[in-house]
Amino acid sequence: MNLPTATELAEFDLLTVDVFDTLLRRRPVCERRRLRRVAHAAANHPSLRAFDVDSAALLWARQQAKRLAYRVVAIDDPPRDVRLCDLLVRVARLLGLPQEAADILARIEIEEEIRSVVLNAGLVAWLRKIRAQGTRIVALSDTHYSAQQLGAVLKAARIGDVCDAIYTSADLGYTKRGGRAFTAVAERERVRPSRIAHLGDDELADGAAPQLHGIQAFVTPRPLWLRALHAFDAACFALATRLGRVPRPRAIDVGKRDAAREQLGRKVFGPVVAEYGLQLWLYLSSIPCPDEAVALFCTRGGLRMRRAFERALDRLGLPLPVRTGDLMVSRLIAARGALLRSPAYGCEELAREFKHSTAAQVVHALATQPLELGEAWNTPFDAVSFLALIDHDPAGAQLMHDLHEQNVLFDRHVEQLAAGARRLVLCDTGLFASTQRSLEKAFPERHWESVLFARCNYRDLDAPHFARTTGLVVQRDAYTPFEARSSILRYWHLVESLFEPPLESVRRFAASADGRVRANIEQDGWEQSLAGAPGSFFAGVLDYLDTLRPGDTDRIVAEAEAGWAYLRQAIRFPTQEQISLLVVDERSRDFGTDQAVPVVARGRRRPQLGRVRQALWREAYLAQAVPAFQLLAHLLWEGAYIARLLSTHFRSHTSSPTLKPTSRGL
Numbered sequence: 278m279n280l281p282t283a284t285e286l287a288e289f290d291l292l293t294v295d296v297f298d299t300l301l302r303r304r305p306v307c308e309r310r311r312l313r314r315v316a317h318a319a320a321n322h323p324s325l326r327a328f329d330v331d332s333a334a335l336l337w338a339r340q341q342a343k344r345l346a347y348r349v350v351a352i353d354d355p356p357r358d359v360r361l362c363d364l365l366v367r368v369a370r371l372l373g374l375p376q377e378a379a380d381i382l383a384r385i386e387i388e389e390e391i392r393s394v395v396l397n398a399g400l401v402a403w404l405r406k407i408r409a410q411g412t413r414i415v416a417l418s419d420t421h422y423s424a425q426q427l428g429a430v431l432k433a434a435r436i437g438d439v440c441d442a443i444y445t446s447a448d449l450g451y452t453k454r455g456g457r458a459f460t461a462v463a464e465r466e467r468v469r470p471s472r473i474a475h476l477g478d479d480e481l482a483d484g485a486a487p488q489l490h491g492i493q494a495f496v497t498p499r500p501l502w503l504r505a506l507h508a509f510d511a512a513c514f515a516l517a518t519r520l521g522r523v524p525r526p527r528a529i530d531v532g533k534r535d536a537a538r539e540q541l542g543r544k545v546f547g548p549v550v551a552e553y554g555l556q557l558w559l560y561l562s563s564i565p566c567p568d569e570a571v572a573l574f575c576t577r578g579g580l581r582m583r584r585a586f587e588r589a590l591d592r593l594g595l596p597l598p599v600r601t602g603d604l605m606v607s608r609l610i611a612a613r614g615a616l617l618r619s620p621a622y623g624c625e626e627l628a629r630e631f632k633h634s635t636a637a638q639v640v641h642a643l644a645t646q647p648l649e650l651g652e653a654w655n656t657p658f659d660a661v662s663f664l665a666l667i668d669h670d671p672a673g674a675q676l677m678h679d680l681h682e683q684n685v686l687f688d689r690h691v692e693q694l695a696a697g698a699r700r701l702v703l704c705d706t707g708l709f710a711s712t713q714r715s716l717e718k719a720f721p722e723r724h725w726e727s728v729l730f731a732r733c734n735y736r737d738l739d740a741p742h743f744a745r746t747t748g749l750v751v752q753r754d755a756y757t758p759f760e761a762r763s764s765i766l767r768y769w770h771l772v773e774s775l776f777e778p779p780l781e782s783v784r785r786f787a788a789s790a791d792g793r794v795r796a797n798i799e800q801d802g803w804e805q806s807l808a809g810a811p812g813s814f815f816a817g818v819l820d821y822l823d824t825l826r827p828g829d830t831d832r833i834v835a836e837a838e839a840g841w842a843y844l845r846q847a848i849r850f851p852t853q854e855q856i857s858l859l860v861v862d863e864r865s866r867d868f869g870t871d872q873a874v875p876v877v878a879r880g881r882r883r884p885q886l887g888r889v890r891q892a893l894w895r896e897a898y899l900a901q902a903v904p905a906f907q908l909l910a911h912l913l914w915e916g917a918y919i920a921r922l923l924s925t926h927f928r929s930h931t932s933s934p935t936l937k938p939t940s941r942g943l
Contacts, residue, residue: 295477305506331831358446373828535812542817548836554589561598570700573604578776594827605796614719624660686786690794774861
């Protein structure tokens with residue numbers, strides 16, 4: 278390590294030093310392995326043994342709590358950091374443990390952290406010399422530990438005397454990576470940024486970020502061999518975990534179809550939905566100012582998602598973290614607003630949805646009342662001619678007036694639900710968050726973010742809104758054979774059919790006598806359709822949720838693993854019986870049209886093998902197209918997915934640009 282000379286440091290009044298991978302070097306042990314050790318130690322702790330803590334459930338809750346908490350704060354501007362104590366309070370609550378259990382878990386984590394680091398002896402010896410010459414030295418770390426907790430780690434490493442003070446992003450509320458941590462330390466130390474030098478290992482957090490604030494940075498990245506050892510241990514741990522935990526799929530009696538579907542809802546979808554509910558609770562519980570947020574469940578699938586979520590929390594004894602509400606919205610409603618506020622973007626969305634359609638067909642979908650359209654509207658839709666017709670044709674002016682009135686009503690509907698809340702969290706099924714994308718164009722003054730069951734850029738489009746979009750159960754752009762949950766991406770319409778009630782899409786709004794804005798679906802008794810009909814998947818889900826009790830997280834986690842194992846097998850290599858159970862009705866294209874797409878095939882004729890890519894569940898289509906060679910067809914199809922995954926992975930690694938140094942090396 279090349280360190281600055283005493284002459285160079287004479288220009289500075291304060292030296293800030295990163296802790297992990299600078300003052301202390303981590304042993305080549307991945308975080309998941311460390312957390313598993315913590316979970317085992319906690320399960321056997323004398324004060325927690327009476328609660329029969331399941332180490333697998335504790336590990337799951339700890340990992341999900343951290344992942345989702347960091348996701349929440351990353352959406353804030355400027356980005357903030359997470360506190361370990363807050364994470365562990367949520368973990369304890371989820372497992373049905375008393376609040377003091379969080380303190381025990383924190384102590385165990387600190388003890389494991391102490392065992393996982395070694396002293397950077399050369400740097401520490403140099404720092405002692407610098408400090409003896411009168412330079413003030415403070416530790417500054419991006420970590421969820423408090424200064425007191427980090428001080429315990431430094432004291433155990435016998436270097437507590439090296440630093441005059443300790444600052445952490447958890448205490449400051451801001452990160453080095455975001456830059457605000459450096460200005461906060463400068464203010465507390467009463468030192469100008471130009472009189473501060475910083476030592477660290479990260480090119481961004483310890484290099485570019487402090488330099489942007491006028492601080493001299495000295496960066497020494499971790500050695501390549503050490504990073505390779507960490508990556509190797511992480512890969513070994515992941516492989517051992519997958520090989521050592523292969524859950525057995527749930528057994529489903531295939532008798533009468535309706536009874537079997539309801540049983541499937543109880544045994545498979547019930548635990549899966551309950552696990553989603555735990556993850557959503559962790560996400561919403563991580564929002565720093567819950568009074569300023571509201572969770573808006575989007576029609577149509579969000580309506581049932583909200584009922585399932587709130588029922589699960591009620592049975593588990595967990596409080597609602599934020600206010601909730603039913604947001605009457607659709608892609609059509611969001612696109613109308615986007616067309617008004619950003620015509621170019623709105624036309625781009627319409628062109629994607631209405632390929633090979635005429636301008637008249639687009640108007641028919643957008644308008645809430647019949648309009649007299651001339652022959653000019655019967656031309657193929659394109660953005661330039663469509664906007665010209667709107668500007669110069671009387672029907673165009675009527676259309677825009679109609680859209681404006683509907684947009685005003687929708688905005689009133691949102692405000693009635695938000696009631697002044699700043700953070701609007703859209704809860705929906707997925708996958709691309711098109712609704713959020715259009716709402717950000719239509720109402721840029723509002724703070725929109727989405728929490729989806731799954732997030733996937735299946736459209737392969739620019740997705741800047743993904744910075745504010747989170748997939749709870751699945752968050753990846755393609756199926757991978759190494760992750761059971763990603764198998765749902767190969768038959769996504771199964772999730773949509775599970776949650777979507779038998780209601781039409783939201784197309785128009787009207788103001789009632791009491792001033793409340795109502796959507797076209799809010800007719801008398803409309804909420805009765807949200808309960809699962811007997812013999813449906815959702816009826817089985819509700820039955821399962823009713824069996825939950827406080828502290829059942831361990832049960833949910835274990836049964837969800839088995840449920841996902843069943844779905845993984847049934848989606849990739851379905852039997853004829855599973856196809857009859859899981860195939861859903863044709864799916865509506867929505868967006869103001871009445872068109873529908875079959876999931877497998879229409880009619881009695883055997884499907885044509887060449888049209889498999891047009892099917893919504895391709896594995897079932899293959900089974901129908903070549904029943905005699907079904908297994909071979911499925912194996913070849915699986916091989917094609919794996920080949921595509923490897924090709925994508927190879928291209929991403931060979932085409933990624935090399936990171937250039939942003940500050941002086943040590």
